[in-house]
């Protein structure tokens with residue numbers, strides 16, 4: 001579609017996950033200009049960190065890579081990575097945004113991915129992100145760095161520089177789309193889940209990274225405590241979600257990713273006994289119920305209807321006890337597992353929206369009101385398909401009725 005220069009709008013898209021990229025590509029495809037601002041070192045968001053991908057069980061990164069490339073190659077999308085939205089104000093009928101760009105210690109333009117920084121680093125903080133980044137590069141985590149600078153001398157292309165400073169810049173835009181995704185809320189206040197009391201009690205995002213083929217265990221299913229294969233894993237649904245003390249809403253994606261994670265555990269090690277403790281199974285999406293039926297169909301994953309009242313490490317480090325009522329049989333049980341994966345503590349990323357900035361209109365549960373027109377929208381936790389649909393709808397809303 002071609003539009004006149006006068007009708008072209010400039011849209012700031014905050015967050016370069018699948019949603020932000022979808023919105024940016026739709027807007028660019030309709031002839032508008034986009035500033036795509038991502039605080040991470042590359043586009044892709046959570047999906048770039050996922051292992052396998054429901055409902056197809058394919059590699060999550062392969063389709064994402066195409067979208068990342070399309071964004072980077074589009075002449076109408078100006079991508080800013082390592083950049084954070086600092087403030088957002090109304091100005092001249094549009095918005096004024098202040099963006100802070102932090103320069104990575106390793107310059108991606110100069111990094112040739114030779115790995116000499118990794119070999120030189122005594123603290124192991126230089127790591128490659130070649131599996132899930134385009135172009136492939138190394139990263140150094142400033143916060144964990146011991147400041148010895150051995151990597152600087154080891155780098156043959158002088159790509160490493162610790163002295164680089166943050167840069168602030170201003171953008172004047174007509175519209176803003178807030179697509180900063182969702183984040184985990186700490187389960188610390190809900191003591192009964194035992195989060196933080198044992199290394200083998202993990203959240204689903206921690207487990208996703210831990211079991212990933214591109215992760216440090218190369219896809220092997222291991223305990224975090226001693227790096228041996230667990231005999232059993234419990235997946236606990238609605239941990240923190242549908243709970244008035246933490247998050248009243250359903251986190252929407254967790255039933256599906258628990259089913260996915262349990263199925264992948266069984267594929268990689270059929271000897272591991274997997275149990276999913278659920279409240280109700282919410283598999284809302286095309287082919288999703290069929291995906292769940294595989295677990296009912298006797299592939300070795302056991303589904304039990306019940307919500308634990310207590311999870312606690314057993315003395316001597318010998319596993320983790322899960323106390324619950326099986327609501328199908330009304331029997332109270334205490335089962336022992338080697339690992340426990342907690343699912344449910346997800347909420348929209350509003351925390352990174354700067355204090356004092358314009359905020360989207362929220363309902364009582366912290367979700368953006370569907371009718372909100374103040375400033376784009378906030379994603380609810382949603383699967384990739386739904387996230388892309390919400391993003392396209394936000395892109396459309398940002399350019400209609402105004403031309």
Ligand SMILES: Cc1cc2nc3c(=O)[nH]c(=O)nc-3n(C[C@H](O)[C@H](O)[C@H](O)COP(=O)(O)OP(=O)(O)OC[C@H]3O[C@@H](n4cnc5c(N)ncnc54)[C@H](O)[C@@H]3O)c2cc1C
Pocket residue numbers: 014015016017018019020037038039040044045046047050052053054055083084085179180181182204205208253257260349352353379382383384385387
């Ligand atoms: C354990 C787990 C497994 C999952 N598995 C699947 C699956 O198999 N299939 C599926 O369909 N879905 C899955 N999902 C859901 C999937 O992760 C989401 O659908 C997807 O990440 C949503 O994309 P998004 O762009 O909305 O958010 P995100 O992926 O969270 O991206 C948001 C981006 O915004 C950036 N950002 C945040 N704040 C700012 C700021 N102030 N300035 C600039 N940038 C900012 C973040 O760095 C991030 O890159 C899973 C989710 C979890 C938790």
